Amino acid sequence: MNMPxxxxxxxxxxxxxxxxxxxxxxxGCTRELARLLLDIPQLESIYQPxxxxxxxxCGTGIVAEEIVLRARRTNANAPKLYxxxxxxxxxxxxxxxxxxxxxxxxxITAIMPGEKLEFQDEMFTxxxxxxxxxxxxxxxxxxxxxxxxxxxxxxxxVTSWAVLGYLEVIHPAQSVVRPDxxxxxxxxxxxxxxxxxxxxx
Numbered sequence: 001m002n003m004p005x006x007x008x009x010x011x012x013x014x015x016x017x018x019x020x021x022x023x024x025x026x027x028g029c030t031r032e033l034a035r036l037l038l039d040i041p042q043l044e045s046i047y048q049p050x051x052x053x054x055x056x057x058c059g060t061g062i063v064a065e066e067i068v069l070r071a072r073r074t075n076a077n078a079p080k081l082y083x084x085x086x087x088x089x090x091x092x093x094x095x096x097x098x099x100x101x102x103x104x105x106x107x108i109t110a111i112m113p114g115e116k117l118e119f120q121d122e123m124f125t126x127x128x129x130x131x132x133x134x135x136x137x138x139x140x141x142x143x144x145x146x147x148x149x150x151x152x153x154x155x156x157x158v159t160s161w162a163v164l165g166y167l168e169v170i171h172p173a174q175s176v177v178r179p180d181x182x183x184x185x186x187x188x189x190x191x192x193x194x195x196x197x198x199x200x201x
Contacts, residue, residue, distance in 0.1 A: 011135035012086045012113075015059070019089035022060050030059065033159060034066045034130055042155045046126050047071055051079035054124045056146065057114050057132025058083035061094030068103045078103065079126075082119070084112040115141040119149045127156045134160045 018025060037043065046053060046067060055064040064083045071078040081103070083094045088111050095109040112118055114129065115138045127146050136142040146156050171183045 011137075015085075015135070016087040016089045019060065019087060019093055022090070022093075023062070030131055031062050031066065034063045037063070037128065037130065037157055037159070038066060038070055040157070043126065043128075043157065045155070046079055047074075047076035048079075048125075049077050051077075051125045052123060053079045053081050054117075054119075054127040054149065055081060055083040055094075056117075056127055056129040057135065058085045058094050058109075059087075059090050059130075059132070061090075061097050061109070063128050063130050064094065064103075064107060065097055065101060068098070068101050068107075078106050081107040082124075083107060083109045084114070084117070085132075086111065086113040113137075114145060117145040117149050121148055122151045122154075123149050125151050125154050127154065129156075129158045131159055131161065133158055 015022065023031065038046070045051065047070075053064075053067065055061060055067075058064060061083045064081045067081060068078055070076070081098070083091070083098065085091050085094065091109050091111050098104060098107045098109065110118070114132060114136055127150050129142075129146060133139050133142050143158075146158065150156050174181065174184055
């Protein structure tokens with residue numbers, strides 16, 4: 001008799017269960033990248049009074065937080081922010097973090113997958129998907145939603161990993177501690193690590 005194979009965790013399940021440890025477990029790299037993104041010239045207009053910004057696949061709301069913090073440091077206008085993610089625990093942490101910054105009046109958080117954004121067409125002046133699209137169940141649909149919800153002339157920024165270098169450290173350690181387990185693998189298709197794939201989407 002063939003036993004059904006146990007399927008691995010979904011991306012949403014993985015991030016929902018690890019939400020409280022997310023930033024520590026990534027070594028702060030998501031925040032570092034968010035800060036670098038806000039330096040690109042195309043995002044200078046994010047602090048204009050008319051700006052409406054989507055932090056898409058927001059995780060713990062790091063991009064939204066960094067936008068608020070930079071606005072404070074530079075005495076700039078804080079834009080209207082929407083932070084969405086399909087993992088409920090991530091969204092709850094995002095809400096708490098933005099509330100702690102006093103940004104509750106200028107920010108809205110919601111549980112929402114990037115493949116099915118519940119926003120009207122051409123809503124956002126800026127859309128940032130930081131290290132998120134590779135975890136979508138349907139990246140092509142997610143890219144279409146980014147485009148659909150972006151105003152004409154708006155700015156969309158999408159980032160992904162090129163190499164998951166930390167796996168080179170994890171796998172040898174895992175083979176010693178749990179030699180019978182398959183090597184740890186994030187629940188993402190490897191095609192998202194190919195630059196041409198990201199550009200084609």
